[in-house]
Each structure stands twice: as C-alpha cells, then as structure tokens.
Amino acid sequence: MSGEGDFEVEVPxxxxxxxxxxxxxAEAGIEATVGANCRQIRYILNVGGCVTPAMFAAVAEALANAENGNDDGRGTKTLAWNNDQVYTQNGVVTLAMPMDDFGRTQLTEAFLQRCFDFIAAGLEEGRVLVHCRLGVNRSVTVAAAFLMRRNRFSADQALQLLRERRPGAQPNEAYCEQLRQMPQSWEDGQVADAEYDAIALAP
Structure with missing residues (x-):
C-alpha cells in the first residue's frame, strides 16, 4: 500500500x-466535534494532518489574539502556529500530530510518547478517537504502536487485532517495518517506560 488515496475498500x-x-x-472526527458525537468521544488524536473544525476554531482564536496584540517588536502582529497543539471544541479535546501518508514519518520516541500520553489521558476520562483521512494507514499505525507499548503486543499481534476490529486496516509497509523494530528498542531502554495498566478488548 502506497498511501490512503489508493485504498478502495469501503470501511466504517x-x-x-x-x-x-x-x-x-476524518469524518468521524468531524462528527465528534461538530456533529451529534454519537460515540461520546472525549479526546481526538489527529495524525492525518486533516484540517478539522477544531483546527479552524483554534486558528480563529489565534487570529483574534494576534489582532489584540502579540507585537513582535517591529510594530507588526505575529501569529503563533504549531502543528503539535491541543484544541478544544464542544468539549472534545483534539491533538494534531501529522504523519506522512507514504510511510516517511519517523516514529521517534518523542513523537510516540506524545501520542501515547494523550491517548492514555483520554482513556482515563472517556473515549478516544485516533483518526487520519481514511482510517486505514496512519491512525492504524499509531494505534498499533500504542497496543504494543501498553500491552506488550508484538507488531503482528497488534496489527492482527486492528485488522479484526477495523476492516481494511492496512498501514504502509514502511510503518509496519518501524513497528516491528519497536519491541527491541523498548527492551533496550530507548523509549521512556510508562506504567500502563492492562486494557480490556472491546466486545
């Protein structure tokens, strides 16, 4: 699989x-933030770089703040923008951690730990949605890494569970290869340890 745009099988x-x-x-993320939020999602991790209503709201707020001041010392107004930010809309907290669709994002310790901490915090408070554009590649990769880290699953075990629960789940092979290298990295102490409790499988 080269990217989400090549995927043709219909998935929920x-x-x-x-x-x-x-x-x-991404549509599930929109439904959770400006729709009925039928799944009662509390936290959203957006790894697709998708521009969602929550991001639009954050940009509007940042622009308003810029209009109210934020002088850069040269008499001009500045607007701070960072992809790794948390946005809140209608009580739903969103973190944007964009990944490349073609497997070129390096799943570094810092990147993964940020994602893991956000997901874990969200699960403490309620339900969490990890989304990309089609929900078959980037979001699956991060969810698999989370299962590996939290439940000590192998890459194959995590991916098998995701494919069982998420029809069409098919992360880019470059991401699969990074996942397969992760357990050894964790055993070597290259990723900060976290005391995650065992988690229950969805019925």
Missing amino acids: DASEIIDGLFVGT
Missing part, C-alpha cells in the same frame, strides 16, 4: 479496537 467511519479506543476517518 470508526471502529472500536479496545474498550474506549476508536480508530477512524
């Missing part, structure tokens, strides 16, 4: 992988 907008953790599409 979101699938529950373990109790409280969903993987899905």
Whole structure:
C-alpha cells in the first residue's frame, strides 16, 4: 500500500479496537466535534494532518489574539502556529500530530510518547478517537504502536487485532517495518517506560 488515496475498500467511519479506543476517518472526527458525537468521544488524536473544525476554531482564536496584540517588536502582529497543539471544541479535546501518508514519518520516541500520553489521558476520562483521512494507514499505525507499548503486543499481534476490529486496516509497509523494530528498542531502554495498566478488548 502506497498511501490512503489508493485504498478502495469501503470501511466504517470508526471502529472500536479496545474498550474506549476508536480508530477512524476524518469524518468521524468531524462528527465528534461538530456533529451529534454519537460515540461520546472525549479526546481526538489527529495524525492525518486533516484540517478539522477544531483546527479552524483554534486558528480563529489565534487570529483574534494576534489582532489584540502579540507585537513582535517591529510594530507588526505575529501569529503563533504549531502543528503539535491541543484544541478544544464542544468539549472534545483534539491533538494534531501529522504523519506522512507514504510511510516517511519517523516514529521517534518523542513523537510516540506524545501520542501515547494523550491517548492514555483520554482513556482515563472517556473515549478516544485516533483518526487520519481514511482510517486505514496512519491512525492504524499509531494505534498499533500504542497496543504494543501498553500491552506488550508484538507488531503482528497488534496489527492482527486492528485488522479484526477495523476492516481494511492496512498501514504502509514502511510503518509496519518501524513497528516491528519497536519491541527491541523498548527492551533496550530507548523509549521512556510508562506504567500502563492492562486494557480490556472491546466486545
């Protein structure tokens, strides 16, 4: 699989992988923030770089703040913008951690730990959605890494569970290869340890 744009099999907008953790599409993220939020999502991790209503709201707020001041010392107004930011809309907290669709993002310790901490915090408070554009590649990769880290699954075990719970899940092979290298990295102490409790599988 080269990218999400090549995927033609119809998949649901979101699938529950373990109790409280969903993987899905950008549309599922929109439904949770400005729609009925039928799944009662509390936290959203957007790894697709998709521009969602929550991001629009954050940009509007940042622009308003810039209009109110934020002088850069040269008499001009500045607007701070960072992809790794948290946005809140209608009570739903969103973190944007964009990944490349073609497997070129390096799943570094810092990147993964930020994602893991956000997902874990969200599960403490309710339900979490991890989404990209189609919900078959980037979001699946991060969810698989989370299962590996939290439950000590192998890459194959995590991916098998995701494919069972999320029809069409098919992360880019470059991401699969990075996932396969992760357990050894964790055993070598290259990733900060975190005391995650065992988690229940979704029914």
